[in-house]
Amino acid sequence: STLEESVKTTVAENPVVVYSKSWCSYSSQVKTLFGKLQVKPLVIELDELGSEGSQLQNVLEKLTGQYTVPNVFIGGKHIGGCSDTLQLYNKGELEPLISEATGK
Amino acid sequence: STLEESVKTTVAENPVVVYSKSWCSYSSQVKTLFGKLQVKPLVIELDELGSEGSQLQNVLEKLTGQYTVPNVFIGGKHIGGCSDTLQLYNKGELEPLISEATGK
Numbered sequence: 490s491t492l493e494e495s496v497k498t499t500v501a502e503n504p505v506v507v508y509s510k511s512w513c514s515y516s517s518q519v520k521t522l523f524g525k526l527q528v529k530p531l532v533i534e535l536d537e538l539g540s541e542g543s544q545l546q547n548v549l550e551k552l553t554g555q556y557t558v559p560n561v562f563i564g565g566k567h568i569g570g571c572s573d574t575l576q577l578y579n580k581g582e583l584e585p586l587i588s589e590a591t592g593k
Numbered sequence: 594s595t596l597e598e599s600v601k602t603t604v605a606e607n608p609v610v611v612y613s614k615s616w617c618s619y620s621s622q623v624k625t626l627f628g629k630l631q632v633k634p635l636v637i638e639l640d641e642l643g644s645e646g647s648q649l650q651n652v653l654e655k656l657t658g659q660y661t662v663p664n665v666f667i668g669g670k671h672i673g674g675c676s677d678t679l680q681l682y683n684k685g686e687l688e689p690l691i692s693e694a695t696g697k
């Protein structure tokens with residue numbers, strides 16, 4: 490579908506992408522972590538997009554198997570949610586992924 | 594208002610009360626913690642109450658100054674949110690509060 494295509498394009502063209510909900514603390518934790526790492530992700534707040542937001546959430550589930558937010562992509566690769574991202578960070582594996590994706 | 598009165602009654606008559614949202618991970622963390630402490634809180638899922646849910650959320654803000662969920666009460670006393678509750682637990686102060694409220 491065109492919405493599927495637009496998600497694939499978004500994650501291909503932006504090194505770090507977070508599908509988020511603006512009032513969700515798990516989403517905030519991920520955004521805060523990226524801020525701390527001096528990364529500026531493309532953040533898409535699904536709750537601010539009306540019905541397109543829930544459509545996107547369904548498309549993301551179709552593409553990644555993950556319905557929940559936050560939904561994180563780095564270098565076009567699906568990373569997972571808040572716990573997955575924090576886990577990678579704690580293992581020292583997140584920053585290399587980011588550098589590779591941002592070319593820094 | 595009658596909704597304010599019903600909240601006051603609820604927290605007075607139930608030793609542990611959690612105002613929650615069913616799909617919220619911060620709310621789940623609090624419910625999981627109480628489960629681990631073998632406490633059965635009264636859980637009110639605001640997202641499952643339609644428009645009364647958002648009215649309750651506004652009443653809670655009026656009564657406690659806190660708009661966010663989870664919103665936790667022990668022994669009728671406003672405890673706070675997820676971080677507040679975890680903090681008390683980590684300081685060893687949560688369980689005494691619970692015992693006092695449940696009389697165990």
Ligand SMILES: N[C@@H](CCC(=O)N[C@@H](CS)C(=O)NCC(=O)O)C(=O)O
Pocket residue numbers: 510513515516556557558559569570571572573616617618619
């Ligand atoms: N373990 C997951 C939990 C994700 C989760 O349960 N997210 C909730 C919000 S905190 C969710 O998306 N609920 C359904 C919804 O909001 O539509 C993570 O670390 O990201």
Ligand SMILES: N[C@@H](CCC(=O)N[C@@H](CS)C(=O)NCC(=O)O)C(=O)O
Pocket residue numbers: 512513514515614617619620660661662663673674675676677
């Ligand atoms: N520090 C607070 C954060 C609470 C918070 O931001 N809660 C969010 C959900 S995770 C909220 O209530 N947002 C507004 C809403 O859902 O109506 C806590 O530990 O409980």
Ligand code: FES
Pocket residue numbers: 512513514515516616617618619620
């Ligand atoms: S909505 Fe509360 S942590 Fe995501």
